[in-house]
Amino acid sequence: xxxxxxxxxxxxxxxxxxxxxxxxxxxxxxxxxxxxxxxxxxxxxxxxxxxxxxxxxxxxxxxxxxxxxxxxxxxxxxxxxxxxxxxxxxxxxxxxxxxxxxxxxxxxxxxxxxxxxxxxxxxxxxxxxxxxxxxxxxxxxxxxxx
Numbered sequence: 001x002x003x004x005x006x007x008x009x010x011x012x013x014x015x016x017x018x019x020x021x022x023x024x025x026x027x028x029x030x031x032x033x034x035x036x037x038x039x040x041x042x043x044x045x046x047x048x049x050x051x052x053x054x055x056x057x058x059x060x061x062x063x064x065x066x067x068x069x070x071x072x073x074x075x076x077x078x079x080x081x082x083x084x085x086x087x088x089x090x091x092x093x094x095x096x097x098x099x100x101x102x103x104x105x106x107x108x109x110x111x112x113x114x115x116x117x118x119x120x121x122x123x124x125x126x127x128x129x130x131x132x133x134x135x136x137x138x139x140x141x142x143x144x145x146x
Contacts, residue, residue, distance in 0.1 A: 002108040005133055009140050013093050013101040017073040019143050020091070023050075029138035032056045036065075046070055052080075086111040103140070107132050 009016050019025050021044055023036040032054040041048030046067050054061040061082065068088075069077040075092045087109045094102040 004106045006102060006104045007136055007140050009101045009103055009143050011143050012099055013073050013095040016101045016143055017093050028142045030135050044070055084113060085109060
């Protein structure tokens with residue numbers, strides 16, 4: 001399952017990508033985000049791995065992020081692993097004008113092996129896209145307040 005999206009952020013590309021890479025801001029636009037811990041490699045570089053912790057009510061979730069490519073301010077690629085699913089993310093940032101940046105993103109779920117998420121992906125495939133789009137819109141709103 002793959003989906004793409006794009007939005008225009010009314011801020012300079014350097015600011016957009018600096019906020020994108022600073023996990024201290026994740027809690028501002030990713031619902032339930034608690035913290036990110038580096039587990040190997042050098043922060044922000046290709047090959048580095050981090051654990052990302054989320055809390056949704058009484059449920060907690062831990063993802064492992066592996067940065068595949070960091071060519072910011074142009075592009076960023078990462079692989080995310082959870083015990084029930086894997087996905088990749090590719091983001092590009094294009095300067096349209098000095099204070100206007102196009103943020104393009106592509107997510108691909110490559111493995112879903114738990115009954116409920118698999119069922120949701122079959123019956124309501126737009127639900128995964130809806131969550132990603134929500135975080136992207138919240139990211140845009142947060143960056144534009146800076």
